Amino acid sequence: MIRFQRTLKKQIHCKGIGLHTGLPVQMTLKPAPAGTGVVFVRTDLGGAEISASAANTAATSFATTLCRNNASVKTVEHLLAALSGLNIDNVTIELDGEEVPIMDGSARPFVRLIADAGIQPLEALQPVLKVIKPVFVREGNKQLAIWPAEATSISYFIDFNHPLLKEQSLQYQPSEEAFLREVSDARTFGFMSDVKALQANGLAKGASLDNAVALGEDSVLNKDGLRYRDEFVRHKILDLIGDLSLLGMPVIGHIVAHKSGHGLNAQMVGKLLSTPQSWMLLGSTGNTEVAETKQQFRHAQL
Numbered sequence: 001m002i003r004f005q006r007t008l009k010k011q012i013h014c015k016g017i018g019l020h021t022g023l024p025v026q027m028t029l030k031p032a033p034a035g036t037g038v039v040f041v042r043t044d045l046g047g048a049e050i051s052a053s054a055a056n057t058a059a060t061s062f063a064t065t066l067c068r069n070n071a072s073v074k075t076v077e078h079l080l081a082a083l084s085g086l087n088i089d090n091v092t093i094e095l096d097g098e099e100v101p102i103m104d105g106s107a108r109p110f111v112r113l114i115a116d117a118g119i120q121p122l123e124a125l126q127p128v129l130k131v132i133k134p135v136f137v138r139e140g141n142k143q144l145a146i147w148p149a150e151a152t153s154i155s156y157f158i159d160f161n162h163p164l165l166k167e168q169s170l171q172y173q174p175s176e177e178a179f180l181r182e183v184s185d186a187r188t189f190g191f192m193s194d195v196k197a198l199q200a201n202g203l204a205k206g207a208s209l210d211n212a213v214a215l216g217e218d219s220v221l222n223k224d225g226l227r228y229r230d231e232f233v234r235h236k237i238l239d240l241i242g243d244l245s246l247l248g249m250p251v252i253g254h255i256v257a258h259k260s261g262h263g264l265n266a267q268m269v270g271k272l273l274s275t276p277q278s279w280m281l282l283g284s285t286g287n288t289e290v291a292e293t294k295q296q297f298r299h300a301q302l
Ligand SMILES: [Zn+2]
Pocket: 077, 078, 188, 235, 239
């Protein structure tokens, strides 16, 4: 369960547009030493740094926004999900604009970039937060709970008032392979009926059929249809993985979500941090698990 921290082997670069701003943005991911975590750097604002942490979570409507000292970065969740899904703990992310590029609306392009860079293990342990008492948050008819368990799993259920979004559910057991196969390709989605209202509020200016699944009254409007039959619930799991990574360390527990979104995901991170009696930290030096992991690490380096 305990493993060593990881970063990228070399820096990687991509460009795209922001889903909400519609503006072009360039992004460079750079290797970072153990203990750095995930840190965004706004190169257009004199190198202002915004670490991916609960303390910097500023807004959660339609996307997760981080903010520190008036510098912000929007729509971080799919990139954070790719990093978390592939167990990349330390990276510096340079952006010359205020929003992570949406790419194709999924985590697939980020996964490919990370695969191109390669992954570098670091000789420092990654602490893990193990839930030992149930933690629960709710908001109207949305619920999110984490139950104590020996391994992490996610049970997600959605039930929206739309013919294509009725009762989708999925059980997900995280691993790098499962992330690649089961959730990384799932795209963000939206209702055509909402697009005008979103754009009137300055949102979704960059949205198109190239970066989102668009839902009409009873059909998908994208010419090539869906990537998975249940792409919607898979994308919700992707968002949850990205949002929960703002804890700064992996969680061990059985995560049960019903219609959760960015707001409730952020509430769960806040609740965990404010109830330390509900979890224990693994990965402190001196226990046998650590000794075994160190041995495995050295063996893997030979
Ligand atoms: Zn999303």
